[in-house]
Amino acid sequence: HSKRAGSHGHTLYHPALIDRRAADAALADDLEHAQARGELHVLYQPLVDLNTERPIAAEALLRWQHPVHGLISPVQFIPIAERTGTINSIGMWVLEQALTQLDAFHQQNPAGPRMHISVNLSPRQLREPSIVHDILTVIARAGVDPRHLVLEVTEAVLVDEAGGIAALRALREHGIRIALDDFGTGYSSLQYLTRLPVDILKIDRSFVAELNGTAEGTAVTEAVIRLAQVLHLNTVAEGIETSNQAAELRALGCHTGQGFLYAKPLPAGEFTQLLQPS
Ligand code: C2E
Ligand code: MG
Ligand code: MG
Ligand code: MG
Numbered sequence: 001h002s003k004r005a006g007s008h009g010h011t012l013y014h015p016a017l018i019d020r021r022a023a024d025a026a027l028a029d030d031l032e033h034a035q036a037r038g039e040l041h042v043l044y045q046p047l048v049d050l051n052t053e054r055p056i057a058a059e060a061l062l063r064w065q066h067p068v069h070g071l072i073s074p075v076q077f078i079p080i081a082e083r084t085g086t087i088n089s090i091g092m093w094v095l096e097q098a099l100t101q102l103d104a105f106h107q108q109n110p111a112g113p114r115m116h117i118s119v120n121l122s123p124r125q126l127r128e129p130s131i132v133h134d135i136l137t138v139i140a141r142a143g144v145d146p147r148h149l150v151l152e153v154t155e156a157v158l159v160d161e162a163g164g165i166a167a168l169r170a171l172r173e174h175g176i177r178i179a180l181d182d183f184g185t186g187y188s189s190l191q192y193l194t195r196l197p198v199d200i201l202k203i204d205r206s207f208v209a210e211l212n213g214t215a216e217g218t219a220v221t222e223a224v225i226r227l228a229q230v231l232h233l234n235t236v237a238e239g240i241e242t243s244n245q246a247a248e249l250r251a252l253g254c255h256t257g258q259g260f261l262y263a264k265p266l267p268a269g270e271f272t273q274l275l276q277p278s
Helices: 015-034 074-084 087-108 131-142 155-160 162-173 215-230 243-252 268-275
Strands: 003-005 011-013 040-049 055-066 070-072 116-120 149-153 177-183 200-203 234-237
Touching: 015 055, 015 074, 040 087, 040 268, 055 074, 055 087, 055 268, 070 074, 074 087, 087 116, 087 131, 087 268, 131 162, 149 162, 155 162, 155 177, 162 177, 200 215, 215 234, 215 243
Parallel strands: 055 116, 116 149, 149 177, 177 200, 200 234
Antiparallel strands: 003 011, 040 055, 055 070
């Protein structure tokens, strides 16, 4: 246990947690400046058509190269950015990078299929009153078609409050598509899903990892795919690491996926090479 209630109602923290908190506070300060100092960069992981194995889209994934601590995982720094609000400016920066890159992908491979791009959006960003306007402004500036953008949100956004849902609805009216990320790991009820402004369910990689040819291993993934079919949503499988997983997903009716089997998140230049006809 990292903490316990003190006898006077306040919380006593163990030394390890105090260290963690101090480290987080220091990281939060550093993160304020990371963007201006050029420490952030965006990688692109292909989403492939599971039948052809060709990339049809990219997910933009943020990286932070810290001058002292080295590469820090977004799993570690996004929650900090979310707490301090830095995620608002960082998130818009990622969107701008991703859309500029999308335009570059088109121009570098004009004969290829139109690529789509996915950008993660955090709950804090959706609570900004100007979020819809801000996103549309970045899209217009980049000169891309909003129908080529997918915004990935987690169930937390949707359980959170009505404001987030209204914003997603407005974005959708402009042609942007919404994906429910890490689907199945959150706590929203299934009934809720039928009323959400969502186009795509991303099957969390913890379920993909369970695919092993047994009925038990397949149960959750199969249920999500069937649910999506009934609701006319698309599915994307995350974290595909083996060709057996890919084969099971295809057999179950999921036709888009991403994972280390195909490619890790890549710098834009390497991603472009994947787009060249083979
Ligand atoms: P996510 O949106 O669910 O992104 C997928 C994560 O799964 C990525 O981790 C990706 O590198 C990893 N992944 C992809 N294929 C495989 C695989 O085959 N095996 C395994 N084990 N992992 C795989 P990453 O890049 O570390 O990002 C972690 C999370 O951080 C993301 O999860 C997302 O929630 C958040 N994140 C990343 N970039 C941004 C951003 O720009 N904005 C916001 N708000 N969140 C971000
Ligand atoms: Mg995502
Ligand atoms: Mg995900
Ligand atoms: Mg995930």
